[in-house]
Amino acid sequence: MNHLYKTKFLNHNQFGFIPQKSTTDAAMTVKQFIGPKLERRVVMTNLDVKGAFDAAWLPAILRGLREVECPRNLYQLSQDYFKDRRAIMH
Secondary structure (H helix, E strand, O other): OHHHHHOOOOOOOOOOOOOOOOHHHHHHHHHHHHHHHOOOOOOOOOOOOOOHHHHOOHHHHHHHHHHOOOOHHHHHHHHHHHOOOOOOOO
């Protein structure tokens, strides 16, 4: 997190995995955005896909970390975390 804050890599609209931010904060931000523009009811849904990260393409994640010059220790930690992981789809 320190690296992400220091490099200002995070978007201010990032709510997931951010300390002191929640899905309620995300919903309130959307409400403030659409409130003045709409005079009718709006239904909002949230989808949290369990295990979505498990199906991510790991080489692309590692390449992305290199492209944004992720510190070596964090890159190696990520690389080790991904080692021998598999996703099985039926």
